[in-house]
Amino acid sequence: MTVRIVVAGAGYAGLAAAKLAARWTGGAVTLVNEHDRFVERVRLHQLAAGQQLRDRPLAELLEGTGVRLVVDRVTGVDAAAREVHTASGHGLGYDRLIYALGSHADMTSVPGVAEHAYTVAGFDRARMLRERLGDAQSVIVAGGGLTGIEAAAEIAETRPALKVRLVSGGVLGDALSERARRYLRRTFGRLGVEVRDGVRIAEVREDGVVLEQGEHLAADTVVWTAGFTVPAVAREAGFAVDAHGRMLVDDTLRSVSHPEVTAVGDAAAIRLADGQQLRMACATGLPTAQTAVRALAARLDGRAPKPVRFRYVNQCISLGRRDGLIQFVRADDSPREAVLTGRLAARYKETIVRGTVLFERHPTLPAGF
Template sequence: MAPTTQERIVVLGAGYTGLAAAKLAARWTGAEVTLVNRYDRFVERVRLHQLATGQPLRDRPLTGLLEGTGVRLVVDRVTRIDAGARTVRTEGGHDLAYDHLIYALGSQADLDSVPGAAEHAFTVADLDQALELAERLGESRVVAVAGGGLTGIEAAAELAEARPELKVRLLTGGTLGSGLSERGRRYLARALRRLGIDVRENARVAEVRADGLVLDGGEHVAADTVVWTAGFTVPGIAREAGFAVDANGRLVVDATMRSVSHPEVLGIGDAAALHRPDGQELRMACATGMPTAQRAVRSLADRLAGREPKPLRFRYLNQCISLGRRDGLIQFVRADDSPVEAVLTGRLAAHYKETIVRSAFLFQRHPGIPVG
């Protein structure tokens, strides 16, 4: 039996998981659904490195994406959750009561782990920061990208290709492409050399300054602009609400994405610690967020209808890396995300990655399509 209209579902965050979850909740439960988001636009976060180089992105108003769904949109910043009263408080003074909460506030660049990063570095994990970085590049000659993960690699490659007048440096605390196969690492190194990117491995940043970076040994790496991609963190709102969180502040959930401490709360996306049946924690990515959003809302709908929900089943397929607009690297992986030797490279890989990115947005329009 479908729930009555008295059932209230509040979804926090309209990123790749939250927007889809809100639409699915309205469709699959028949409940009153409210979606809270900081922006009135859907932000294609996986394209923010393009925006930072000055490339225009399509405008994606949330009102258009929610049209005809019955989901109520509140454009505001979440400031706190009162778990006892089951209410969400926003910066603009909204008090939103819920019977069920879907926590999808995502992640943000970790600017607090190294002195000076918050004051002097830019990120490509936030719309406002990406726009500020695009403006800053106009007065820069040397850009240092700190962090050699997939975000850092994509940002450095995009900067070097789109802004060839810039000298781009990429610094990583370990070995570049450590999660790739040998073939993948070799191709990545060649691609970055072709783009003229100066790669520094085993370079641990101790401080960010207005004139660049200082490494652990005291060496100064000069740069007019620093782009920080060395790690991500999550909002502290779940911890402050008293929800069970892990050491990184991510909501601890069970195999149906339900909070282990507050069963009326579901956690999805980067802000939740999601695991495969073998215990492996899922990495932060659209590829993990979208199928888990589907599974979480289906679990909620099952419970509301008196059915036992099925646990999450998930396997990895590949890692997709853009190397500018005309090159890419697709690393095929085992179910546990460990790499096999097979890779796809070049223009075909770039098209593959672009198809994946477009599919991620298509999922926001049609969140019921199979994605995992």
């Protein structure tokens, strides 16, 4: 009997997993996703700044794979019945589930974010921000992580008339080396991006943000990049999850509570044998998706699966279209002093980003991003 495999979510990890499952398992694979387009999430700061992104229909990316595409929003999973529920009311029965619903901007941790802030964590929201920036005069980018850094630089370069300020709870670029942090500061100075780091936002208002100390920073547009969260679907379905709602998995990315379920991408709390938990990133999701589907295929074939093996190589940061910062890292993601900067780094980052799309077309390629 042909095994029914449902893949929930068609982001970087989910789309690759669906194509690999069809290729490696011989199962009947159904991919369910809210939209009919593949979103290059790592380019959404470009979209928000006013640039055009290439249209990538999922149907085109799935052509010839045998994967059935269902365009619908996943609203829940009945783990006992082994059925995925969707917004249209349809149920998708499965023998194996690959859970890949990803992550989205955390809009609830600080008052006023949901009501007044924009994000670059989804296509529709990034497009809304682009429309807003057309009439804006001042922008606060909240969050000093890689998403915030890229968004602030892209907006400042593309729209130089805007006053752009980045506000960070920690030291700007605190996960980078000293050399990288100095370069980042110089680049922001060149782009005119003002930095306020070491301060926390207590509230977002229509006219800016209020810091914990009570200081009001004025802006007509706030871009929220300070944290990501995952959908509540896994928790509500009764799957074992961590404190953040990410599915707890073993060393082959199989759910520790429901062995018929595999989790990939940002939705999975992946730990290596040494205890290191992998961060949410495209660089994490693609190679571990390969591991997860290989393990699934092995089990279906009666073979012992191999555990996940992974090491980080670099962090690639775009600083507009003509500048970049490549931070080389140790296997545990801690920074080395070695960095690549400038136009060469920008080309390096662009090559990596294009490589992710090449991987989505041919997911059996080595995923060394």
